[in-house]
Amino acid sequence: MSRFRLYPTPMQRVALLEQCKHARYVWNLALEQWSMWTRDKGSTPGYVEQARQLTDARAVFGWLRAGSQTVQQQALRDFAQAVKNFHERTHARPTWRKAGLHEGFRVVGPQASRLEQTSRKWARVMVPKVGWVRLRVSRAIPDAKSYRVTRDRSGRWHLAFAAIPPPIPALGTGEVVGIDRGVIVAAALSTGELLACPGLTESEQDRLEQLQRRLTRCRRGSKRRRRTQAAIAKLHARASDRRKDWVEKTSTGLARRFDVIRVEDLRITQMTKRPKPRPDPQRLGNYGPNRRRAKAGLNRGILTNGWGALVRRLEHKAAGRVEKVNPAYTSQTCSNCGHRAPESRKNQAVFQCVACRHQVNADVNAAINIAAGRAVSVRRETPRRVSPKREPQLATSA
Template sequence: MSRFRMYPTPAQQIALLEQCGHARYVWNLALEQWSMWTPAKGPTPGFAEQCRQLTEARAVFGWLRAGSQTVQQQALRDFDQAVKNFYAGTHRRPTWRKAGLHEGFRIVGAQTSRVVKLNRKWAAVKLPKIGWVRFRLSRAVPDAKSYRITCDRMGRWHIAFAVIPPPVPAPGTGEVVGVDRGVTVSAALSTGELLTCPGLTDREQARLKHLQRRLARCRPGSKRRRRVQAAIAKLHARAADRRRDWVEKTSTDVARRFDVIRVEDLRVAQMTRRPKPKSDPQRPGRYLPNRRRAKAGLNRGILANGWGDLVTRLEHKATGRVEKVNPAYTPQTCSVCGHCAPGNRESQAVFRCVACGHQANADVNAAVNIAAGRAVSARRETPPRVSPKREPQHATSA
């Protein structure tokens, strides 16, 4: 919501990459100090001690002194916050930052106010040790206390202001919608709408396969290999941009139309893990087939449809209005009579109830069950429809 595309000059790109290298070096150095902790050595340096060490290092090394102290000190502060988040259990363990993959730095304080609007379409921000850099005005610039400069694998530069946008207001109609996520159909709504996340076209997929084959034949470290890697990164970035655009538009539309949004409670990270190898008891040191290539294709399909991103953005935009429903046997349960059986779902797209004969799209039927909040037990038993006014009965012994 607050990210803008930057257009630095070639000289400014070199200076930006140097600043990214300084921030990455300081982060990795702090991570190395933190990783060397042992009970015998005692505590590792904290943020204040690392800032003093940074000041001493800048006095000794000229290449480090040529960079911005704000950028380097903020990298230490970001690492300190990452360690606190790790100990709090909200984030994973801090990892190493690599060149070409983690290119970016953050600016905080009074320097964030150095933003000037040039005209209707362009603005400029003054970065320390670099100067004024232009960026495209796709929306109004928010009033933020910090911003982050990043560079993706395609070489595109962006500036993102740290501002949390307000949630989308509810329509107040009381409507409830269920969202069923799938691989063939990215999202099916209980209203009957089938939404598909756009990806690479057939021609782009053929070009991606051709480039991957060329990459396998390139010599490591050669210029041709770098060119092929850049072309592959361009295709992957194109697919990611389309997926992100679809997620933003879909989540905004759903949040504006419905008061309550019910989705499946899926653990996407666990679902997309690679299968564990199976040892062959007959042949020590050998392994049995575990269908890892089929699982890899399923993982790519799940990630390409943005299952996790869609629910995350819905929770951001429809705060307090997203409910997660147990997905147990919702695709096999009839949304009309409630009968649950494996034979109800004839195929991926066709649902035909063996009890009442109800026929509908399988994904839409599952979305209706999710909207109703229906969940079936592990024994696939349909809960009996008993009047709430009925007097409770004593259980009889077998």
């Protein structure tokens, strides 16, 4: 997606929110119909039948007729595509859209091409039932047949064109790099580089803690609570923008420099799950400590470093050149001699092999193992390289 910042007027913001409300209402109605399916009732209405029902509803309800039919029909098309993706097991089950969280709609067809550039840095786009909305030109505007208007939690409006850029071509030098992702160091390369993902500064973190404490003292539904929530959302949006900018720049640099990029095959969704409660055997009905606060800190460190976003953007920009390696024991194996021992990992930053006394940064050592694509055997060492002409030997006991 090519996303641009929108600058609507106060009146246009109200009209855009109405369009978001209509798209969300139509989506939730289609989801309600689809959720009522049972084996004895037969199939639920598809897109064609739902579009016919939408036409009848617009003839009855004036507030729905005041919105754009293109936006409302496109919400039905998006839902039909979401259901298709769910049945093909490529996406999760469609969920309900909530006000303040899912604010956006899509425009397709000839209306999506009504865009004019007024100056070198500004343009305007014609949004149905809203009018001409100013657009900041931060890059070249692509030739797309549809776009999506969204509003984030901090109140900023964006317009994203559905135009996928081509992947970055490889240099052809055969350079291979391994990437080890961590909490202290966001990404360590096998070349020795240590990359850090920027986040909030210390003063901004103190400000966030103050606002969070103030939020607990605010009365629900008050204006003071809404102002505090807006200030918190602004800080979170700032951190998210910095993380996205770092991911884009880092992934572009890696895709341009190396031909093959190897990363750990991590299941981040399972890694960031909250710990299960531990029943106390001595007190029935009660639970013992399960270190949930420590796990929450670890989850926060994983998510704020953009582990999944970095690999996802690498797969987009370096299509077919990203390889996932089994992460087992990559941090305990010596990149020099291949000996594996947990004692070699002295601490978070130092790795010193107990066999060959090789010392290197722990994250860089793991990145070198990832770049080599090494798999560790159960004998606590990497298997030795043997000639392919040698006859297979019987395995000896460990």
